[in-house]
Amino acid sequence: MLLEIKDIHVHYGKIAALKGVSVEVDEGEVVTLIGANGAGKTTTLKTISGLRPLSSGQILFEGKDISKVPGHKRVLMGIGQSPEGRGIFPGMTVVENLYMGAFARKDEVEKDLQEVYDLFPRLAERKNQAGGTMSGGEQQMLAIGRALMTKPRVLLLDEPSMGLAPKLIQQIFEIITEINRRGTTVLLVEQNAQQALQVAHRAYVLETGKVVRSAEASALLNDPQVRAAYLGGGAEAVAPPEG
Numbered sequence: 626m627l628l629e630i631k632d633i634h635v636h637y638g639k640i641a642a643l644k645g646v647s648v649e650v651d652e653g654e655v656v657t658l659i660g661a662n663g664a665g666k667t668t669t670l671k672t673i674s675g676l677r678p679l680s681s682g683q684i685l686f687e688g689k690d691i692s693k694v695p696g697h698k699r700v701l702m703g704i705g706q707s708p709e710g711r712g713i714f715p716g717m718t719v720v721e722n723l724y725m726g727a728f729a730r731k732d733e734v735e736k737d738l739q740e741v742y743d744l745f746p747r748l749a750e751r752k753n754q755a756g757g758t759m760s761g762g763e764q765q766m767l768a769i770g771r772a773l774m775t776k777p778r779v780l781l782l783d784e785p786s787m788g789l790a791p792k793l794i795q796q797i798f799e800i801i802t803e804i805n806r807r808g809t810t811v812l813l814v815e816q817n818a819q820q821a822l823q824v825a826h827r828a829y830v831l832e833t834g835k836v837v838r839s840a841e842a843s844a845l846l847n848d849p850q851v852r853a854a855y856l857g858g859g860a861e862a863v864a865p866p867e868g
């Protein structure tokens with residue numbers, strides 16, 4: 626198992642945000658966490674990347690307990706995150722933002738930069754533009770590209786579709802599939818449960834800090850209860866994604 630989150634409890638002051646969450650991510654998978662606002666999805670990702678401390682429980686990466694490893698070391702170990710709200714450096718150019726992702730390494734940086742440009746041709750076209758002047762969708766691509774420049778074993782994506790027009794949302798999900806096809810494991814947090822379940826292999830449903838369901842993504846897509854709660858209410862079945 627690449628990543629194992631075992632019964633984690635996380636607090637903001639006295640507020641319990643996660644009350645015993647367990648999630649497993651196997652090498653090569655796309656796993657998604659879905660759930661309503663405030664369910665604890667972002668907190669789960671932040672805890673994995675080391676931005677939030679655990680009250681109890683464990684996080685194992687390649688079998689090693691990383692619960693107390695600082696965040697910057699987790700990046701070096703292969704845990705890359707594209708945060709909610711993007712967090713790019715607005716005053717830096719696109720290419721400078723991308724190099725920031727690779728600041729701790731020297732090997733194959735140019736090759737990886739080319740690969741990011743290959744995934745996101747728009748970033749190559751705009752490489753000398755200030756990050757802060759890019760459109761919302763372009764900034765999202767930049768944030769994902771920068772996370773890829775850390776050469777992650779697992780890429781944590783927090784709401785990559787947030788605030789994007791439908792056409793761009795489609796594009797972002799296609800790119801997530803392509804990133805996975807090229808060998809990166811993905812843990813995806815999404816409000817857009819329908820799309821997330823279409824690109825994911827497996828999914829966990831979070832409710833108020835707890836996992837209430839976990840299953841193959843295709844099973845959840847066709848589950849009437851899940852459809853009613855998270856997929857806009859329609860109970861009709863959806864064809865599984867091709868392949």
Ligand SMILES: Nc1ncnc2c1ncn2[C@@H]1O[C@H](COP(=O)(O)OP(=O)(O)OP(=O)(O)O)[C@@H](O)[C@H]1O
Nearest residue numbers: 637640642660661662663664665666667668669816
């Ligand atoms: N900085 C904070 N201080 C206090 N409480 C917080 C903080 N961040 C999150 N919380 C609380 O922790 C719980 C989980 O929040 P979290 O952001 O992880 O949920 P989420 O599922 O990602 O929701 P959303 O989809 O709205 O981002 C919520 O009750 C939230 O109010």
